[in-house]
Amino acid sequence: AQSVTQPDARVTVSEGASLQLRCKYSYSATPYLFWYVQYPRQGLQMLLKYYSGDPVVQGVNGFEAEFSKSDSSFHLRKASVHWSDSAVYFCAVSANGNVLYFGSGTKLTVEP
Amino acid sequence: DAGVTQTPRHEVAEKGQTIILKCEPVSGHNDLFWYRQTKIQGLELLSYFRSKSLMEDGGAFKDRFKAEMLNSSFSTLKIQPTEPKDSAVYLCASSPDRYEQYFGPGTRLTVL
Incomplete structure (x- = not known):
């Protein structure tokens, strides 16, 4: 069975600092991997996706993520965060053609 | 293009009532999902249509x-x-391919 783990429920960073949100998945083959973001009182929006190829994928608003098969990870990164990045971030995985499974989410707070 | 529309945005019900939530997917999308979102359980898949x-x-x-x-x-x-335990945010999402999901803003249900 596939699963996805986001070990950090909350992350706080200062504006302008770099960011890494962690995501680990459990599946023997390479799954499809996603990061979604949820702003307050809104639905989720897709930030980026990985299906195959270059392990570093670029997303919207300066976000990128790196797939690591050896580590079974798909961590999200941003070089310099802005206060407007404060939101909840979800990692999601799909394997073998199944529906997406979402992680529990990481709430990001960007302090001025 | 219009995104996913959900109505109502808020619903308050008495225990034992019947409520109906509505969703209009993005035009042309073949897949539709219903999720329940709570702080404790996170995102839970309720239904998936193809x-x-x-x-x-x-x-x-x-x-x-x-x-x-x-x-x-x-x-x-x-x-x-x-x-009362049904109190949650209900999210509808549609997708052209089951993976890239486009979410509506959700309906916040409160059951008294």
């Missing part, structure tokens, strides 16, 4: 939850009878 056919019905939610897709542009989620 081309109006029910593909997954979220096992644990079968007894009081029923999703229907009457046509390709409209879906409903009926909860009957409601219980």
Whole structure:
């Protein structure tokens, strides 16, 4: 069975600092991997996706993520965060053609 | 293009009532999903339709939850009878390929 783990429920960073949100998945083959973001009182929006190829994928608003098969990870990164990045971030995985499974989410707070 | 529309945005129900939530997917999308979102359980899949056919019905939610897709542009989620533990945000999402999901803003349900 596939699963996805986001070990950090909350992350706080200062504006302008770099960011890494962690995501680990459990599946023997390479799954499809996603990061979604949820702003307050809104639905989720897709930030980026990985299906195959270059392990570093670029997303919207300066976000990128790196797939690591050896580590079974798909961590999200941003070089310099802005206060407007404060939101909840979800990692999601799909394997073998199944529906997406979402992680529990990481709430990001960007302090001025 | 219009995104996913959900109505109502807020619903307050008495215990034992029947409520119907509505969703209009993005035009042309073949897949439609209903999720329940709570702080404790996170995102839980309630139902998944592909081309109006029910593909997954979220096992644990079968007894009081029923999703229907009457046509390709409209879906409903009926909860009957409601219980206080059903208080949550209900999200509808549509997708052209089951993976890249486009979410509506959600309906916040409060059951008294």
